[in-house]
Structures are given as C-alpha cells and as structure tokens.
Amino acid sequence: MAGPGRAVPGVRRRPVPGRAGAAAVRHGGRDGPLRGGEGAQLGRGRQHRLDHGHRLPAALRRRAAVRRPVPGRRRGLRRARRRAGRRLRRAVPPAGDPARACRSRRQPPGSGGRLTAIATSARPPLRRTQAERRAATREALVRATVESLVELGYARTTTQEVQRRAGVSRGALTHQFTSKAELLLAAVDHLYEEFSASVRQAAADLPADSTLRIRLGVEVIWERFHGPLFVAAMELWGAARTDPELRAALLPYERRLNVQLRELSMEVFGERVAGHPKSEAVYQVLLTSMRGQALTYALQPDAPRTGPHLQHWATIVEAFTA
Known part of the structure; x- marks a missing residue:
C-alpha cells in the first residue's frame, strides 16, 4: 500500500487550481515542514507569517488586520487587572454610598437574599506620636526588667536580657535609661x-x-x-x-x-x-x-x-x- 507522498503506478495526479490571492507555494508532502521546504510556512503560526511578509491563505487574510499584542498588555493580563480592580472596588466602597457598603457579593446559605454587612474601613490606622512611642518603649523596658528581676534575680538581670525581653534596640534602652x-x-x-x-x-x-x-x-x-x-x-x-x-x-x-x-x-x-x-x-x-x-x-x-x-x-x- 502506497503511503502519503509516494507515486502510484498508473495514476496521474490532477493539478489543483490555485485560488485568487492565495500563496503560490508547493505543499511539499509530509516532510515539507520538517525539512524547511516551501510548505514549511503552513506549519507555522499566523504571527510568524505576518512578521516575514508571507501571503496569507484566504481564510486567514480577513483577520490580517488584527493588531499584534503589545508586550505586557496581553489579553490574559488585562483580564486579571480588570478582575483585581473589580474586587478592590467591592472591598472599599466609595464614600457616600451606604448601600454598597452593606452589599456583599456572596450571600450565606439560608439568608433569604438579605444583605450582609462587611466590616471594611477605608481609613488608614492613625500613626502614634513620638511621645506615645517613647512611653510604650519605656513601659516595655520596665516590665521586662520586673520579669527578669523576679525570675532570674539581680545577678542575671543584665541590660542585654532586658533588651531581649522588651524587644527593643540597644539605642532605645540607653535613650530611656542611662x-x-x-x-x-x-x-x-x-x-x-x-x-x-x-x-x-x-x-x-x-x-x-x-x-x-x-x-x-x-x-x-x-x-x-x-x-x-x-x-x-x-x-x-x-x-x-x-x-x-x-x-x-x-x-x-x-x-x-x-x-x-x-x-x-x-x-x-x-x-x-x-x-x-x-x-x-x-x-x-x-x-x-x-x-x-x-x-x-x-x-x-x-x-x-x-x-x-x-x-x-x-x-x-x-x-x-x-
């Protein structure tokens, strides 16, 4: 039995008429794409043929006007960014919209369609003043000293031990106590x-x-x-x-x-x-x-x-x- 690409005795191949505007190339059999023949372009992607100036078949010529994707702006990346933006807008509702503030995308089972309040806050946490931070550092050092003095005694209560228990730097300790x-x-x-x-x-x-x-x-x-x-x-x-x-x-x-x-x-x-x-x-x-x-x-x-x-x-x- 003759395989593909082999001549059959007594049988003449009938030439296939070309279509208008089609690329005038020879298919080259099954090994054409493998050996880099003229038919190799049919096994390559549409973008490759556009880059190298090949004529497209009629079925693909109508889509030749599609722009090339810009690096970093591929469709999947744009979709991910749009989804992230929607999640952020749902989590932090705009000011003056109490209805959206109480709306939840997913209702718990058995809620009967009632709105579920979500605990969100658009305000950043308030920053402590310098005096408050100093007072907190001093209190942490004093409490660490008490714990070490009661547990370890005077001889083993060193400034390094107090610093370790309080979780502060050496400079913070010497700034508070000389x-x-x-x-x-x-x-x-x-x-x-x-x-x-x-x-x-x-x-x-x-x-x-x-x-x-x-x-x-x-x-x-x-x-x-x-x-x-x-x-x-x-x-x-x-x-x-x-x-x-x-x-x-x-x-x-x-x-x-x-x-x-x-x-x-x-x-x-x-x-x-x-x-x-x-x-x-x-x-x-x-x-x-x-x-x-x-x-x-x-x-x-x-x-x-x-x-x-x-x-x-x-x-x-x-x-x-x-």
Whole structure:
C-alpha cells in the first residue's frame, strides 16, 4: 500500500487550481515542514507569517488586520487587572454610598437574599506620636526588667536580657535609661505603683469597726509581702551591700518609699491607729517583723502563709493603740 507522498503506478495526479490571492507555494508532502521546504510556512503560526511578509491563505487574510499584542498588555493580563480592580472596588466602597457598603457579593446559605454587612474601613490606622512611642518603649523596658528581676534575680538581670525581653534596640534602652541602677529603680517604682493601687482598693472594702479593721488590715498588708515588689526589693537590698553605685542610688529611694508605705499602712488601719501617738512605733515593729517572716518564707516556699503570727501582729497593734 502506497503511503502519503509516494507515486502510484498508473495514476496521474490532477493539478489543483490555485485560488485568487492565495500563496503560490508547493505543499511539499509530509516532510515539507520538517525539512524547511516551501510548505514549511503552513506549519507555522499566523504571527510568524505576518512578521516575514508571507501571503496569507484566504481564510486567514480577513483577520490580517488584527493588531499584534503589545508586550505586557496581553489579553490574559488585562483580564486579571480588570478582575483585581473589580474586587478592590467591592472591598472599599466609595464614600457616600451606604448601600454598597452593606452589599456583599456572596450571600450565606439560608439568608433569604438579605444583605450582609462587611466590616471594611477605608481609613488608614492613625500613626502614634513620638511621645506615645517613647512611653510604650519605656513601659516595655520596665516590665521586662520586673520579669527578669523576679525570675532570674539581680545577678542575671543584665541590660542585654532586658533588651531581649522588651524587644527593643540597644539605642532605645540607653535613650530611656542611662544606667542599670536607674533601670532597676524604675522597675521597683512601677511595682510600688501597682502595690499601692491594690492596697488602696482592698482598704476601701474594709469595715469601719476599728477592731475588725485592724485584724483584716494586718492580713491585707501581709499578703502583699508575697508579691513581686518584695522579691525585687529583696534582690536589690542584697546586691546593694557590695555595689556602691546601686547603694548610693537605692538609699534615697528607699527612704521615700518607706514614707509612702507608712502612709499607705495608716490608711489601711484607719483613724484609730493613724491618730495614735505611738503609730510610728506600731508601723516600725509591724514592718520589721513582716519583712523577717517573709524572708523565711522565701527560703521555704512550701510553708503555709497563714499561721499564729497573724494573730500576734493584730494583738501587737491593738496593745499599742489601746
């Protein structure tokens, strides 16, 4: 059986008349396009024939006026850009069009065709001021110092550790605090503010009866000796013994803190203790005894926090103010 392109004995090929305007080329058989013959142009794309000046067949000549696509502006790219623009317009409706602001393209099943509000906002977030950013940085550094001081102690609370916990740069830390002692005192000051706020809130709930108020006031003050303020102060006291710079910074700070703590204690115990001539002696005896007991519990974390010492402290206060 003769294959395509082979002559058949006794059979003459009938010439195919050419059409008007058609390219006068020889097809060249099945191997014409493969070997680059004249028929190779039929196996190439329309754009290639346009670029090289070939005559188009009649079926393609009518489409020869179509412009070549500009690089970067192909049809698929233009469609993608149009779709992205439509999505953006749906997500951010124009101002003054509340109907479009509440319109959603897809309704949830079972909504019955009701409009679904979409939470969109065309306003950009407000930029914080320089003062707000500085305050936020200072607060982050102080809180990181408190955490490190309570968890790791004074020796392992370095400026690098505080910087890592706060997530700020070295320059931001040195801009806020010029020394480690200043940073530590700011942390203690922050703890005292939280301590005083909690004590005042508890004092507001104490009864007016003086005897009952004294007993409950002793419990309120004793509970605060188990918090982070006492732990941080204990770390600083121990370090100040051998650190002259820290001791020089801590002494005036400790005096001021004692005055504030005394006023807070008198507010807890009420007028009976605060107005008594021996109120200062009561405060000093009570504060010294509670500090010593809290140090004992620091070495024995599993020991019970309540015991007969609470009753003894209440009896001492009542005896001094009788």
